[in-house]
Amino acid sequence: MSYEMNDLLELMVDQGASDLHIQVNQPPTLRIDGGMTPVDGPKLSPQDTEDLMKAITSATNQERLKTTGGADFGFAYLDLARFRVSVLRAKGNYGMVLRQIPKDLFTLADIGLPERIKELISRPRGLILVTGPTGSGKSTTLASMINWINEHMDGHIITIEDPIEYFHDHKKSIVTQREVGNDVGSFSEAIRGALRQDPDVILVGEMRDLETIEAAVGAAETGHLVFATLHTTGAARTVDRIVDAFPAHMKDQIRTQLASSIVAVISQVLCKKIGGGRVASFEIMVTTTSIAQLIRENKTYRIASDIQTGATHGMISLDAHLMSLFNRGLISPEEALSKSQNAADMRKNLIENGAKFAR
Known part of the structure; x- marks a missing residue:
């Protein structure tokens, strides 16, 4: 089985993935809600990653990749989405990371x-x-x-x-x-x-x-x-x-x-x-x-x-905003603590606001 770039791009859009990672010896992997989710399928070979890279990388960027070891560019897939792409060489093989750019501008x-x-x-x-x-x-x-x-x-x-x-x-x-x-x-x-x-x-x-x-x-x-x-x-x-x-x-x-x-x-x-x-x-x-x-x-x-x-x-302050997100039920106390600038004060405030930490 070989992967088609169009299928992977459509999967990104369908799953709402923020990123797609293409690396040798790993199936294509999506980042969804911050976590990594490998696609159900075989690991990518060096030839697979080269073919997928060539499917979306212009001749100019392929030349830049050869001479500098990397290239960054943006491209649109039909009317579905735009992507920011970073192509690279690692251990002599090609790899890519695609970031999905939301189609609609947020307010x-x-x-x-x-x-x-x-x-x-x-x-x-x-x-x-x-x-x-x-x-x-x-x-x-x-x-x-x-x-x-x-x-x-x-x-x-x-x-x-x-x-x-x-x-x-x-x-x-x-x-x-x-x-x-x-x-x-x-x-x-x-x-x-x-x-x-x-x-x-x-x-x-x-x-x-x-x-x-x-x-x-x-x-x-x-x-x-x-x-x-x-x-x-x-x-x-x-x-x-x-x-x-x-x-x-x-x-x-x-x-x-x-x-x-x-x-x-x-x-x-x-x-x-x-x-x-x-x-x-x-x-x-x-x-x-x-x-x-x-x-x-x-x-x-x-x-x-x-x-x-x-x-x-x-x-x-960042910690005050994190606290407000926790109080509105949007984020867990663990998440607030992990992103805080002053962990000791944040933990104390969370507990005072009724947080129960998973052990």
Whole structure:
């Protein structure tokens, strides 16, 4: 028996799988609700994985795979779904991981973001960072924010992605989507180009190097609303990560720039829902005069306490949001504890709220 790529893609859609893993010596494996489920069938041979890879990988990306050992791209399967694909070589064989991109854009309420987020993403300028580990739903959150702006405000939105995941139609705004590697050479080059293209909003898919961070912060400072992602958890760590990317003699300058340009940091994790599916939990930091001062003075370790007392500004800590998901019966106490930032306090709060832990 050999596997057909189309059958596997349809199975992903039918089962609501977030990812498909193609590896030698393992049947094709779906990630469903965070858990791994192998397809009922034989293990893949090196020839199988090569055939499946070639079924969806362009000649250009196959060449990139040969020369660099990996390639990333997005593609659509009929009208059913879009996928983000990472092809790779491992132990001399081909492998792939496909991430299913939801066909429909979610509303901000669908994702679970509070109503006050709309005020933040309506700002005329500044930097909004969406952070979290790989696979935590950052792209989905950003796509929903961009879609809300597109539906409610007129202007020019430029997205810079690697690869393009969600497609945005022109609605109230004009949307220009550029793919790094196809439409433009690099993120930093695309940001610099965007400043000459009359943008109101710029989405930077990933701030992965110093040049991109500098360009993104510069764009936010010069009167544009810039969205960007980082693989960090928590507002304080996010600010530290950005500052740490700069050489010592520039750290004070970037702290001053961040203090005046960051509008908010939205940090998220995905939790397993009771009864199946997943739900996002958020930490939301909104920059106040006090937080701006902490960033300038290199006292980011004190940001967490400002978030805990900043509810009137629309802030919430990750642990408080996890607690609210538990109290609404959406996640188990074990899940809340595993995703928390302060496990000891979280355990105490859960028990006080009636949690019974499985032994």
